[in-house]
Amino acid sequence: METFKMIQARKAIRKYRDEQISDDQLHELLVAANAGPVGMGRYENYRLTVIQDPQVLGKLTGIYGAPTVIVISVANGDTAEALSAGAIAHNIELAAEDQGLGANYNMASLESIPSETVPEGFKPIFAVTIGQTDETFTPREVPLDRIKTNIVK
Numbered sequence: 673m674e675t676f677k678m679i680q681a682r683k684a685i686r687k688y689r690d691e692q693i694s695d696d697q698l699h700e701l702l703v704a705a706n707a708g709p710v711g712m713g714r715y716e717n718y719r720l721t722v723i724q725d726p727q728v729l730g731k732l733t734g735i736y737g738a739p740t741v742i743v744i745s746v747a748n749g750d751t752a753e754a755l756s757a758g759a760i761a762h763n764i765e766l767a768a769e770d771q772g773l774g775a776n777y778n779m780a781s782l783e784s785i786p787s788e789t790v791p792e793g794f795k796p797i798f799a800v801t802i803g804q805t806d807e808t809f810t811p812r813e814v815p816l817d818r819i820k821t822n823i824v825k
């Protein structure tokens with residue numbers, strides 16, 4: 673999809689089919705995540721954990737039955753890491769949409785993520801829920817004052 677149309681069509685998807693995303697689709701999402709910008713280029717301060725095990729997914733709260741959750745964990749939890757995690761998650765979300773997958777940002781699950789699934793020394797800070805969806809993506813009319821803006825010029 674053309675980039676700007678894709679941005680206009682992006683939306684939170686909270687309804688997923690049971691069928692798992694393919695490994696090729698997951699690969700694209702991980703490429704997109706790794707293409708994300710992080711503060712000072714300190715990629716060593718981030719970890720991605722892909723959760724697809726139904727037993728582990730069953731322990732997570734607020735994931736709307738998503739068959740795949742990608743957790744972004746950070747070393748320190750400072751502001752730069754939180755912002756960077758958001759950028760990584762956004763890249764994943766747009767790459768999901770590009771493949772016709774449904775995705776949504778997720779903080780609701782963070783406290784329920786079993787600590788043994790996350791690399792030692794890292795703390796989950798953001799997650800993305802992903803799955804096949806019957807929803808379609810068409811550019812939306814988003815009001816320009818959805819985020820109040822002042823222009824200084």
Ligand SMILES: Cc1cc2nc3c(=O)[nH]c(=O)nc-3n(C[C@H](O)[C@H](O)[C@H](O)COP(=O)(O)O)c2cc1C
Nearest residue numbers: 682683684685686734758776777778779780781798
């Ligand atoms: C930092 C952040 C945390 C979010 N956490 C959740 C969440 O835990 N559960 C959820 O359903 N949506 C979550 N969302 C999605 C927002 O609710 C959603 O993006 C917002 O309502 C706007 O809707 P739209 O994405 O369809 O434009 C989160 C979004 C962001 C940016």
